[in-house]
Amino acid sequence: MSDTHKLIVDVDTGIDDSLALLYLLASPEAEILGIASTAGNVPVEQVAANNLNWLALCGAPDIEVALGAREPLVIPLRTTEETHGPQGIGHAVLPDSGRKRSVRTATDLWVDLVREYPGQLTGLVTGPLTNLALAIRREPDLPSLLKRLVVMGGSFNYPGNTTPTAEWNVSVDPHAAKEVFDAFSVVPAHRRPIICGLNVTESIEMFPEHVRRLAEAAGSTPEEIISPDDGPDVRSSASNSVIRHMSDAIRFYMEFHREYDQGFLAHMHDPFAAAVALDPSLATLKPATVDVETESPLLIGTTVADWVGHWKREPNADIAVSTDPAEFFDRLVHRVGNYARVVG
Template sequence: MSAPAHRLIVDVDTGIDDSLALLYLLASPEAEIAGIASTAGNVPVEQVAANNLNWLALCGAPDIEVALGARVPLDCPLRTTEDTHGPQGIGYAVLPPSGRSLSERDATTLWVDLVRAHPGELTGLVTGPLTNLALAIREEPALPRLLRRLVVMGGAFNHPGNTTPTSEWNVSVDPEAAKEVFDAFSGLPAGRRPILCGLDVTETIEMTPDHVRRLAEAAGSTPAEIISPDDGPQVRSTASNPVIRHLSDAIRFYMDFHRTHDQGFLAHMHDPFAAAVALNPAITRTRPATVDVEQHGRLTRGTTVADWVGHWNREPNVDIAVSTDPAAFFDDLVDRVGRFAKSVG
């Protein structure tokens, strides 16, 4: 067998959409996860790490290294969002304990050791706050140039925020870390700059009950997986496929959250889209920009500010995703994750 085309370091705050991103990568034959760094964000870091281990075990994945990362942001108190992702970060789902152990390395050491051991080979994917990566860059300033590429789910540009009127969740949890990371990637050429998947694009990735039905169908799961806004919080999936059953319970919680915030019975799947971009950047159109992060504004702390035209006389430090084809993305996701769930179940 040929080696996977993409080896990744995945840094997550798992999270419902992070969960689906992990499953997407596990379902992708061209992807190999070299290590998973856990960071506090959607839920505390110990729960994040447990979620990662439990999903890997449920999916029968290899013994991928899962490292415990930052418990708190660089310079502010931790905020979590159980109202969005549930008390354990996975909605209504309750995953069986994995019996697997955490790495003896912490997440910072994992990042540094892997990029030093495999210079130019690894793609970094961050779908949570950037705390672990900022700490790793402090330890190894050459890290941005040792990576093949970085993809980040974070930021909001020509779009409202989802945490404050102007800020996106991952960046708002640790604005200092986001600024340190974006600054550290300055000077890289086109093709090596980080790709930022911000709310401008990720909020077009609207998962609906029909996508869940199609996933279950692709997995050969029975009965038909029909989720509804009329389902009460006590309702649980009866899907025969264990991956579909737990995924459906997680996603329905996420849809309930969006519905109660007047966005419809759907779920914005920010992180799976970023995972897909990490494997195939061509699925999104990007524009280069210089991005900085507001640190001190009373109303605007955590806002990602993009200079598209050179007002600051600074070279671009990122490529921002500006458009994609959501229907094509979901066709790909349903096919990959559905077939993978079928092979597991």
């Protein structure tokens, strides 16, 4: 846990992507070398703006934020403002950072960083895999140059959240996901990608009590209470600016989950993947050969795992199959709460 992890983070920010960034910023062992923005939850220009604005709000260093793919490789882009709000950050309205995007593209960022830090860089992707697929086309040795890849995506022996069988990130660009999983078939077992799918991430259920604990850890006042009885115009009055904006974002996410009969909660898919990128022992992993359906109109975007070797192909991924959500939230509250106390 004390070793430094050099990271490239590829996101479609996004409410839970936002909290994943905060988790990494709050983790002393995380060194973010670059942030690649991709279209997904919202269009890519808004994703990049969200990244820059979160960095500025936290007083973070000028981490390079690169603009990535505007469209998936083959199919048209779908965004999900109904899930994440018109700007991708729920009810939150972040101050304009005034910071500038990188002159490099996200593809250039991926390729340049893996070449600069061969065998040292961990890639974390919490959005569609478009940027990474394009980078691999540019640098076919990228999977071997990367220390490890962690992906939030897919769903294994578990329903989808976008179609009956497909998870959002993969369904946005299934062709990119297939290219990436195929490309990583060459890496040795100890460097296989770690895949955090819905089968685990939907157990990471954030409730209002978690937000209250975060605010308490940050020393924010008054007590931060998100209530299902609040009206649609209620906003946080937290004294801590990080907590205030984070709470307004999460409130929207909880309202969305309730609207779709999942309860007044929020699935924190991406912060969990960020935590696993820093400490894989947080999840129980099981090797499998993963492929993605790209042709069937009924099943497009479905991730299929061969656990027992039916395809006679070596495993190309380690799939997270279980975790301890309470342990994850203890880490989240401690790290992000204390970080917000200092910067907010």
